[in-house]
Amino acid sequence: MPPSAPDAAQTPRQRYRAQVQQEVKQAALAQIAAGGIEALSINAIAKTLGMSGPALYKYFRNRDDLLTALISDGYEDAAEAIRTAAHRTADRSPRDRLLALAHAYRDWALAQPHRYLLLAGTPAMAYEAPAHTTDSARAVMGPFVAVLAEGGPWPAAAPLYDEVRAWVTGTPGVAEWIAAYAPETTDPVPALAASVLAWARMHGIVSLEVQGNFKGMGHNAGTLLDLEMGALADAVGLAAGG
């Protein structure tokens, strides 16, 4: 009956419930930070919260549900970090902005590796991501699309363009997504293709770094990221300087 105010101002019961859910997620993140996803235990969380075992099932249907909530939160937080970086560099050159966005992505990952791995790590085979995950991922990549839309076509990427074009024309929602972040762009294909490239490059570097695969090797992942994003910027002709 209370006309669903956007956030608080629900019934006290609902507010209590929401608060406990927050505490559960908090404890869950602490567990994951300490021992990885596989250490996430409904039982153990309940104990740290002072309640016993099955009580938590009143708040999350099961372990996967809790995981899903954590992942959703993570995407939102990551998207926010990227957005912030985009705003903070609004007056810089496109090339600089691309590097800044990529570093924001990496910095977010390094600041909370466990949370990053929740999003970008190997998903459990049993786990089925909810449908809205696509939207969340698009929100993270949106600012990249916006910046890369300022570049031009990359001749060598022609085969990729063909595939991306089929995708954007054949799949509802994709064109709207691009339009939302790069409204001035007439042809979304080059920007979208470049964004996929940026995503793959960032994922490669950052996930290797976060997983510890670079340990014992002499290079800095930030240097790698600079080089790769710079090369991409050059390839699509993003204006430098600023």
Place this chain on the structure above:
Amino acid sequence: MPPSAPDAAQTPRQRYRAQVQQEVKQAALAQIAAGGIEALSINAIAKTLGMSGPALYKYFRNRDDLLTALISDGYEDAAEAIRTAAHRTADRSPRDRLLALAHAYRDWALAQPHRYLLLAGTPAMAYEAPAHTTDSARAVMGPFVAVLAEGGPWPAAAPLYDEVRAWVTGTPGVAEWIAAYAPETTDPVPALAASVLAWARMHGIVSLEVQGNFKGMGHNAGTLLDLEMGALADAVGLAAGG
């Protein structure tokens, strides 16, 4: 007393033991293929082999030990696949060879995604990789180093070169590794840096593909790989044609 023949010809007991270990690993791979790493269960394997529970602990100290064995085998198999591709393309141009190696890497991953994720997926936080893992990974990358050593320096990569140079001079074994795969090369730094780049790019593309992150997007990962490896070949000036 029998002068440790390289493989078989041990005592019958040892041969039996080795055979059971093989069967265990076989069953383990089947489990992982069906349900991911988290589905790997010593107990369940024992049952499929007709023995009961704790018997398997006579063959593998614990779950992590079994996992380690699977990972070791995986590295060997992957290295073999790359080596084969290298041999099969011995007469082609360096550029073509780089693409062929990258596709061999991807093909191996796609043919047995569960095994690939064992090597490249997010490692469990509790799991400690044995020391020889580094050697295995170097064996996989070796052929890439060999091909990329035929290229020249890439000016934009200068900052990376500095870091890699410090690594190769400061870490015993690295120079030897490079020398083993690219004996003619005087300065290993550009080849090594390019190999790191190739690794990161391949990992980004292939792991996203195998994890299913490209699902619903219109591009083919093979196209992406062609583009990225081609761009790298161009950057380091690998000769084309042939």
Place this chain on the structure above:
DNA sequence: TAGATTTGGTTAGAGGCTGTAGCTATAGTG
């Protein structure tokens, strides 16, 4: 060949987990 030893296999069980069933008590609701 006979005894000693190693080793593969067994069952029992401790301790952990997920998730369900069924109960009680209490906080909101009409």
Place this chain on the structure above:
DNA sequence: CACTATAGCTACAGCCTCTAACCAAATCTA
């Protein structure tokens, strides 16, 4: 004030890993 929804509980079924204690057969040794 009566009623209902719900937060919490205990008990339990059914998995899991891994240890302990024991048995029997294969192998080694004297």
